Amino acid sequence: MGEASEYELVLVHLNKVLSTEQVLVELDRCGLEAGNIGQLLAFGEKFPDIQREFPIIALGSVCVSSNGSRCSPYLGRDDRERGLDLSWVDRDWYEDCRFVAFRKVAK
Secondary structure (H helix, E strand, O other): OOOOEEEEEEEEOOOOOEEHHHHHHHHHHOOOEEOOHHHHHHHHHHOOOHHHOOOEEOOOOOEEOOOOOEEEEEEEEEOOEEEEEEEEOOOEEOOOOEEEEEEEEEO
């Protein structure tokens, strides 16, 4: 039988403007994988107020809109309300963005 593993969620702040491809390269360099929507929602549930400070993006989940644009989910705010929305993947991410990521850890 294989060794069981679980995931350690990490919130990554790269503190510079980067394209999605550059973010994914940086995550890989750090031994991390981009988090998916399930991990993003779990993070938001555990830390509900953090998304009021900055957007938190899950680049591990990508959907394609009806016009062909690729989007990833993110937690953010609208005025003072928490929210979940989509943002285009084919863009640059601002330095205030954080990215939910994970690394596998042995159990």
